[in-house]
Amino acid sequence: MMKRFLLTGWFALAGMLPAQDMPLSQILFPDEGWQLAAFGHEFTDAPTADADGNFYYSDLRSEQGLYKIIPQGKVVLYLKGMTGISGMKFGPDGKIYACRARTRELVSIDPESNKMTVLAKDVYPNDLVVTHKGYLYFTETPKKQVTIYNLKTGKMKPADVGITGPNGICLSPDQGTLVVSDFRGKHCWAFRIEPDGTLAHKQPYMTMRRKPAPTEERTILPAFQPSCRGDGMITDAYGRYYVATELGIQYFDPTGRISGVIPGPIGIKGITSVTFAGRNLEYMYITCFDKIYRMKTKTRGVLYQNGPQAYPPKKK
Amino acid sequence: MRTILFLLLNGSFLAAANYRPGPDAQRQEGVPQGKVIQGDWNDCKAFPGTTRSYWVYIPAQYNPKQPANLMVFQDGGGFVRENGHTRVPIVFDNLIHRKELPVTIGLFVNPGSVPGAEPGNQPRRNRAFEYDTVSADYANFIIEEIWPVVAKQHNLVIAKEPAARAICGNSSGGIATFTAAWHRPDFFGGVISHIGSFTNIRGGYVYPALIRKSEKKNLRVLLQEGLKDLDNLHGHWPLSNAEVSAALRFKGYDYKIVWGDDGHSGRHGGAIFPNSAKWIFSAPEAKNEIEAKPKIPEFKLTADSERQPDVPRGKVTQHILESDIFKGTRREYSVYVPAQYRADRPACVMVFQDGHAYLKEDGDVRTTVVFDNLIHKGEMPVTIGIFVNPGHRGEAFPENRWRANNRSFEYDSLGDQYARFLLEELLPAVGEKYNLSDKAADCAICGASSGGICAFTVAWERPDAFSKVYSMIGSFTNIRGGHVYPSWIRKTARKPVKVFLQAGRHDLDNAHGHWPLANEQMVAALRFMNWDYKFVYGDGQHNLKHGGAILPDALRWLWADHVKKN
Numbered sequence: 071m072m073k074r075f076l077l078t079g080w081f082a083l084a085g086m087l088p089a090q091d092m093p094l095s096q097i098l099f100p101d102e103g104w105q106l107a108a109f110g111h112e113f114t115d116a117p118t119a120d121a122d123g124n125f126y127y128s129d130l131r132s133e134q135g136l137y138k139i140i141p142q143g144k145v146v147l148y149l150k151g152m153t154g155i156s157g158m159k160f161g162p163d164g165k166i167y168a169c170r171a172r173t174r175e176l177v178s179i180d181p182e183s184n185k186m187t188v189l190a191k192d193v194y195p196n197d198l199v200v201t202h203k204g205y206l207y208f209t210e211t212p213k214k215q216v217t218i219y220n221l222k223t224g225k226m227k228p229a230d231v232g233i234t235g236p237n238g239i240c241l242s243p244d245q246g247t248l249v250v251s252d253f254r255g256k257h258c259w260a261f262r263i264e265p266d267g268t269l270a271h272k273q274p275y276m277t278m279r280r281k282p283a284p285t286e287e288r289t290i291l292p293a294f295q296p297s298c299r300g301d302g303m304i305t306d307a308y309g310r311y312y313v314a315t316e317l318g319i320q321y322f323d324p325t326g327r328i329s330g331v332i333p334g335p336i337g338i339k340g341i342t343s344v345t346f347a348g349r350n351l352e353y354m355y356i357t358c359f360d361k362i363y364r365m366k367t368k369t370r371g372v373l374y375q376n377g378p379q380a381y382p383p384k385k386k
Numbered sequence: 387m388r389t390i391l392f393l394l395l396n397g398s399f400l401a402a403a404n405y406r407p408g409p410d411a412q413r414q415e416g417v418p419q420g421k422v423i424q425g426d427w428n429d430c431k432a433f434p435g436t437t438r439s440y441w442v443y444i445p446a447q448y449n450p451k452q453p454a455n456l457m458v459f460q461d462g463g464g465f466v467r468e469n470g471h472t473r474v475p476i477v478f479d480n481l482i483h484r485k486e487l488p489v490t491i492g493l494f495v496n497p498g499s500v501p502g503a504e505p506g507n508q509p510r511r512n513r514a515f516e517y518d519t520v521s522a523d524y525a526n527f528i529i530e531e532i533w534p535v536v537a538k539q540h541n542l543v544i545a546k547e548p549a550a551r552a553i554c555g556n557s558s559g560g561i562a563t564f565t566a567a568w569h570r571p572d573f574f575g576g577v578i579s580h581i582g583s584f585t586n587i588r589g590g591y592v593y594p595a596l597i598r599k600s601e602k603k604n605l606r607v608l609l610q611e612g613l614k615d616l617d618n619l620h621g622h623w624p625l626s627n628a629e630v631s632a633a634l635r636f637k638g639y640d641y642k643i644v645w646g647d648d649g650h651s652g653r654h655g656g657a658i659f660p661n662s663a664k665w666i667f668s669a670p671e672a673k674n675e676i677e678a679k680p681k682i683p684e685f686k687l688t689a690d691s692e693r694q695p696d697v698p699r700g701k702v703t704q705h706i707l708e709s710d711i712f713k714g715t716r717r718e719y720s721v722y723v724p725a726q727y728r729a730d731r732p733a734c735v736m737v738f739q740d741g742h743a744y745l746k747e748d749g750d751v752r753t754t755v756v757f758d759n760l761i762h763k764g765e766m767p768v769t770i771g772i773f774v775n776p777g778h779r780g781e782a783f784p785e786n787r788w789r790a791n792n793r794s795f796e797y798d799s800l801g802d803q804y805a806r807f808l809l810e811e812l813l814p815a816v817g818e819k820y821n822l823s824d825k826a827a828d829c830a831i832c833g834a835s836s837g838g839i840c841a842f843t844v845a846w847e848r849p850d851a852f853s854k855v856y857s858m859i860g861s862f863t864n865i866r867g868g869h870v871y872p873s874w875i876r877k878t879a880r881k882p883v884k885v886f887l888q889a890g891r892h893d894l895d896n897a898h899g900h901w902p903l904a905n906e907q908m909v910a911a912l913r914f915m916n917w918d919y920k921f922v923y924g925d926g927q928h929n930l931k932h933g934g935a936i937l938p939d940a941l942r943w944l945w946a947d948h949v950k951k952n
Binding site for chain 2: 089091092093094098100242244245246247260262263264265270271272273275277279281282283284286288290291292309318324325326327328329330331332333336337378380381
């Protein structure tokens with residue numbers, strides 16, 4: 071105890087506490103693995119969750135609509151006809167906001183009436199988040215752009231341009247930081263969300279692990295692939311950032327340090343996205359093309375639609 | 387404990403555990419005091435949006451007509467405090483007054499953070515990004531951005547020679563000092579790293595490899611490290627400092643490592659700081675180290691490695707394979723089929739890299755003899771041994787089979803290409819004649835040196851195909867990047883693979899790395915992540931003598947899940 075005090079002491083008196091380490095042992099149970107949660111699809115994506123523990127997803131190639139997995143694990147068709155969706159989240163108003171990649175539309179869906187409203191046309195929406203203030207940020211991968219759509223004013227404008235393949239997008243639990251994954255580069259980029267919704271202080275805050283790229287000639291250090299195909303993102307209640315990549319789910323602590331890589335199940339075609347769902351948001355769900363898997367974890371997710379949350383959560 | 391003691395061979399050891407600031411870190415009567423001036427740096431160009439405090443210490447003896455020395459401190463607030471772990475202004479006042487230290491200006495900089503835009507929002511803490519990233523960015527921030535402004539503001543002139551400028555820090559601030567000097571040796575000539583995080587917080591594990599393979603830089607380095615320092619997801623601090631130290635030694639750097647027995651604290655570095663500061667600016671001294679000749683024990687083979695009467699012998703056949711994955715290569719391989727093999731039962735499989743070295747019945751390993759004996763006794767399952775040489779381009783195979791010209795590319799490269807060669811080319815070729823199990827639990831892989839890391843790489847990439855690894859004197863070094871594994875293991879969900887590692891304390895120390903420390907790093911990482919592993923550390927060199935002598939033990943351990951217990 072004394073030792074801990076002294077250790078934190080010399081940081082604390084200098085005005086800085088050492089960052090909290092977040093090893094895999096804080097996430098994974100030794101005896102839990104991936105469980106198959108849904109199969110028979112073509113291209114699953116757009117995972118999200120609600121406060122009742124339900125998990126929602128889309129099959130981009132299906133003509134059916136959106137699907138739901140209830141906490142007990144049963145798959146049901148959720149909203150019929152809501153097709154071609156590559157990213158969605160519940161907004162603070164209970165509506166679903168979605169990227170309809172196939173028709174190049176940004177839409178909102180009223181789950182009560184199953185009615186879709188087009189918010190913007192001729193966009194290249196891939197994935198999105200909605201803040202408690204009604205700022206909707208979506209990635210337009212081919213345009214190398216993150217776009218803000220203000221739900222209150224209906225106004226839309228570029229929020230950032232220049233990430234080579236902006237794809238996944240997520241918020242810190244307090245909704246003060248926005249993070250975007252780069253499908254064609256090695257970083258996840260952090261921004262500060264300003265009070266008016268603009269994005270400031272862009273930084274390549276997180277560096278993803280990439281596959282090796284062996285060369286016949288020996289180099290001083292080995293070569294790695296330029297990207298690991300950073301895709302869908304999510305945060306948990308402790309402020310960890312998760313990103314789906316070709317090496318598995320990689321996660322970062324709130325100070326941007328890579329802290330773990332969780333490979334997907336053997337034999338999958340890839341992982342397009344990741345989210346937390348379940349009664350206590352304790353299940354990590356991954357969308358793997360034709361299949362969905364989930365794994366029980368020691369952590370728990372965060373629902374952006376519930377508003378800003380201080381992190382890490384206080385112990386009960 | 388024996389493994390940790392190895393670290394101490396490269397440094398001096400301070401046994402006192404109660405590190406505290408000494409008399410040089412206490413105010414003495416009659417000693418003039420320099421000025422400490424605080425400032426804020428809130429319009430940062432290198433790290434946009436960050437704010438931070440900094441302090442500058444100007445000695446009482448400073449005279450702008452005489453260029454002074456400079457020392458820059460990371461986590462500056464901790465170093466500048468007069469009741470802190472190091473108390474730099476007091477130490478400098480005392481040493482400069484006694485003329486034991488040149489007139490030295492101190493610049494103390496805190497790490498930045500991007501404050502939240504609204505109340506309740508957490509700041510984006512930038513310490514790890516600035517300190518742990520392996521790049522010139524932080525050095526350039528100090529050298530190009532903050533120092534010129536501070537120097538101008540306070541009319542400070544420093545000596546031109548890098549040897550008159552040092553940089554000092556603790557933990558991530560420690561690796562930051564090395565990174566700064568490594569990327570800007572034109573500015574910094576001296577490095578003082580306390581409990582330096584030469585680990586994988588943000589890729590800093592590369593330094594031992596970089597130091598060994600880069601042109602020597604004109605740096606003087608002091609490392610302080612504690613035996614009880616951290617062992618966490620980012621790495622193993624004592625082993626990593628030992629690796630940096632061994633690399634500096636290999637490359638002939640002017641360096642010193644001071645070992646203590648403390649943990650991750652600034653106390654020891656602070657206690658020795660007066661001497662460290664004096665040393666870092668002192669004239670270089672000639673080093674005269676005499677290396678003792680190692681005593682290498684004899685590794686005796688057991689009865690399991692000798693032919694025994696009435697033990698049926700398996701058969702060995704020889705083949706040649708052309709590869710598509712390694713285009714243009716051919717290789718020899720031999721297949722050992724035990725006498726107990728039955729075509730209607732899938733046999734277990736064990737693949738040996740550099741197969742030629744494992745087959746000689748009068749050699750160091752004698753695998754077929756060991757297989758015959760252990761299978762006969764029921765101490766390992768009925769296992770087909772595949773002994774494959776590395777690929778070779780050209781008409782004839784080289785006389786010395788270790789010299790096959792595609793060996794290093796196939797064995798030392800990271801990635802799944804060699805695993806694909808085994809699973810898509812070699813095993814199917816053998817499987818045409820024999821009934822091989824394709825369950826991971828039934829498949830093992832073994833190799834020595836580069837073949838050792840190769841065996842691990844195959845199981846790392848394809849744990850669904852191979853679940854048992856025996857690495858002898860494995861080259862977990864930077865021949866082609868293999869030093870990355872301990873870092874990857876610590877931050878990857880554990881794989882269902884059993885690993886038996888054998889290493890020798892007198893193994894290689896060359897441009898690629900330090901084999902004993904590299905194997906210790908592997909073991910520490912496997913232990914941290916609770917892998918199923920076994921480590922045998924002997925006093926051997928870079929050969930198969932020890933690994934061969936313990937082959938029966940390794941096989942019994944690896945195959946224990948296949949043996950019925952009585």
